[in-house]
Amino acid sequence: MEVYEAISKRMTIRDFAQKAIPPQITERILSAGLQAPSNDHLRRWEFILVEDRQQREKLVSKIHPPQTQKGTAALVKRMQLNDDNQQEMYQRAIPKQQSMLLDAALLVIPCFRPSGDLLQPETLSSLNCFASIWCCVENILIAAASEGIFGVTRIPFEPERAHLHKVLHIPAEYEVPCYLALGYPAESAKRARQIPIETSARIHQNTW
Numbered sequence: 001m002e003v004y005e006a007i008s009k010r011m012t013i014r015d016f017a018q019k020a021i022p023p024q025i026t027e028r029i030l031s032a033g034l035q036a037p038s039n040d041h042l043r044r045w046e047f048i049l050v051e052d053r054q055q056r057e058k059l060v061s062k063i064h065p066p067q068t069q070k071g072t073a074a075l076v077k078r079m080q081l082n083d084d085n086q087q088e089m090y091q092r093a094i095p096k097q098q099s100m101l102l103d104a105a106l107l108v109i110p111c112f113r114p115s116g117d118l119l120q121p122e123t124l125s126s127l128n129c130f131a132s133i134w135c136c137v138e139n140i141l142i143a144a145a146s147e148g149i150f151g152v153t154r155i156p157f158e159p160e161r162a163h164l165h166k167v168l169h170i171p172a173e174y175e176v177p178c179y180l181a182l183g184y185p186a187e188s189a190k191r192a193r194q195i196p197i198e199t200s201a202r203i204h205q206n207t208w
């Protein structure tokens with residue numbers, strides 16, 4: 001698949017078909033991740049593939065999204081969002097925060113090695129290692145799309161962060177930017193309604 005096609009086909013999905021990803025495809029798309037630009041040239045990135053069901057259940061046990069439409073609507077209301085597309089996306093996404101990680105064919109936990117205290121950066125460039133791992137994640141998502149594989153990233157909230165480290169024995173000097181769930185889409189999987197963007201309206205010539 002041509003690169004622009006893979007970029008435009010990439011979408012977030014949270015409903016997966018029960019179909020395994022062949023190991024050589026997994027390796028190919030993770031290899032695409034490892035070719036992303038890296039701030040310090042070191043690409044200190046590791047991937048934990050959580051295949052074992054029990055291990056996955058343990059991992060996601062701190063995630064408790066509301067499961068009813070009403071509960072979700074109340075949460076979305078508290079978020080005070082003005083855009084209809086955004087509200088709709090959250091309304092559909094929130095109840096799936098745990099199931100999407102359990103049901104995906106592949107659950108990848110990317111790990112990166114920060115160069116300082118990420119939560120107390122001295123300058124914006126102190127966050128370059130964090131920016132770099134997201135370049136890696138995006139390469140993976142685009143490579144996966146080119147294989148007909150899609151998925152979702154979830155940011156671990158505070159109780160999840162320590163839990164991930166404990167359950168997966170992640171060395172203290174590494175951090176996890178996101179859970180990365182990948183798989184073939186279920187028939188019911190639908191991309192969230194997109195907010196139209198006109199590229200030319202976002203381009204400024206010489207000055208804002």
Ligand SMILES: Cc1cc2nc3c(=O)[nH]c(=O)nc-3n(C[C@H](O)[C@H](O)[C@H](O)COP(=O)(O)O)c2cc1C
Binds near residue numbers: 153155191
């Ligand atoms: C940094 C980042 C964090 C995200 N966090 C979550 C998340 O915690 N849970 C989730 O379901 N989706 C998450 N997403 C997916 C977004 O909701 C999704 O990318 C967005 O709605 C746009 O849809 P699209 O990817 O189909 O274009 C995240 C995406 C990014 C880039």
